[in-house]
Amino acid sequence: MITRPSTRPVRAHFSSGPCAKRPGWNASELATESLGRSHRSKIGKARLKLAIDLTREILNIPSTHRIGIVPASDTGAYEMAMWSLLGARPATMMAWESFGEGWVTDAIKQLKLDADVITAPYGELPDLTQIDQSRDICFTWNGTTSGVCVPNGEWIRADREGLNLVDATSGVFAQDIPWDKIDVLTYSWQKVLGGEGGHGMLILGPRAVERLESYTPAWPLPKIFRLTSKGKLIEGIFSGETINTPSMLAVEDYIDALQWSKHIGGLSELMARADANATALNSWVERTPWIANLAKVPATRSNTSVCLTLPGASEDIPKAIVSLLEKEGVAFDIGAYRDAPPGLRIWCGATVDTADVEALTLWLDWAYATVTA
Numbered sequence: 001m002i003t004r005p006s007t008r009p010v011r012a013h014f015s016s017g018p019c020a021k022r023p024g025w026n027a028s029e030l031a032t033e034s035l036g037r038s039h040r041s042k043i044g045k046a047r048l049k050l051a052i053d054l055t056r057e058i059l060n061i062p063s064t065h066r067i068g069i070v071p072a073s074d075t076g077a078y079e080m081a082m083w084s085l086l087g088a089r090p091a092t093m094m095a096w097e098s099f100g101e102g103w104v105t106d107a108i109k110q111l112k113l114d115a116d117v118i119t120a121p122y123g124e125l126p127d128l129t130q131i132d133q134s135r136d137i138c139f140t141w142n143g144t145t146s147g148v149c150v151p152n153g154e155w156i157r158a159d160r161e162g163l164n165l166v167d168a169t170s171g172v173f174a175q176d177i178p179w180d181k182i183d184v185l186t187y188s189w190q191k192v193l194g195g196e197g198g199h200g201m202l203i204l205g206p207r208a209v210e211r212l213e214s215y216t217p218a219w220p221l222p223k224i225f226r227l228t229s230k231g232k233l234i235e236g237i238f239s240g241e242t243i244n245t246p247s248m249l250a251v252e253d254y255i256d257a258l259q260w261s262k263h264i265g266g267l268s269e270l271m272a273r274a275d276a277n278a279t280a281l282n283s284w285v286e287r288t289p290w291i292a293n294l295a296k297v298p299a300t301r302s303n304t305s306v307c308l309t310l311p312g313a314s315e316d317i318p319k320a321i322v323s324l325l326e327k328e329g330v331a332f333d334i335g336a337y338r339d340a341p342p343g344l345r346i347w348c349g350a351t352v353d354t355a356d357v358e359a360l361t362l363w364l365d366w367a368y369a370t371v372t373a
């Protein structure tokens, strides 16, 4: 029998979204001058613009790309892009886990596009080198529910004719994004930076803007999806004039997360933190016989949403581990996503501390021994 570990994670927050707040986060430290004011006041607009400017600075987004804050979290941003851009040329939808599958459903059942669909089972990626990039392509950079990410952007052609629409909500700030090859990228604040849910980020490259200004979809667009007016991009959206009312408290919290990111050393340090967390977890996986990484190919293993399976175990075992560790207060929200194969999913993004991941592994050993005894 394994003895009960004496070290506990200082922060037991390992959820894959909303994710752990940054180390040292304290609600009372958030700036509140913009609260209770119009988001279109001078201060409101300045704070929204600061959120955009800091995003550009931390993520090294070139001036060729516009950055907008839009409604309804990553889903809002991604669907806004799909509804506004798709239909102009043939599209290919790629999916290797639940969220990508959701975008396939949108394209086929809602937009009724005659799109090609390329899928891979949980734990795998399709062959990205075979993707026809004369078509528009939609995919998820980091599959949050399978722990499989695209290893890099080398397969994205610089001379592609189609647009790529990239859902990078659980990859951005932890994985390197080749902005020169990105037409549309979306994410939300509550993932790698541990911000609050509610708003989406929509990043548009020049070719996406060109499409928006030259193509009108056949279907109606609700006001919260509309990015153009009289055939021209609504530039205000990309300088902080949001389409409708944002939560300024969520905006202040996002600014806090961005300032923390800058303070610790920016993107390279955010990526290094996620890498160190995933390495700590994966080295435990390697020395532990009852657990395996769901992502088969090491280069495609996520450094944020690490998904683990228990080969040969009944699905009651991971469930029992999850509830035991939650009851002990040492790990919250580490069950696999509801549509994914049974197992564990442990968030390793930048706001998590490596010492906490290491402490968690001791508890995982203890919990497994306890529930299988």
Ligand SMILES: Cc1ncc(COP(=O)(O)O)c(C=O)c1O
Pocket: 016, 017, 072, 073, 074, 075, 076, 099, 100, 140, 142, 143, 144, 145, 167, 169, 170, 188
């Ligand atoms: C890859 C991916 N896409 C989309 C979503 C939905 O994001 P949101 O709740 O921010 O709309 C999630 C949430 O976990 C996700 O992981």
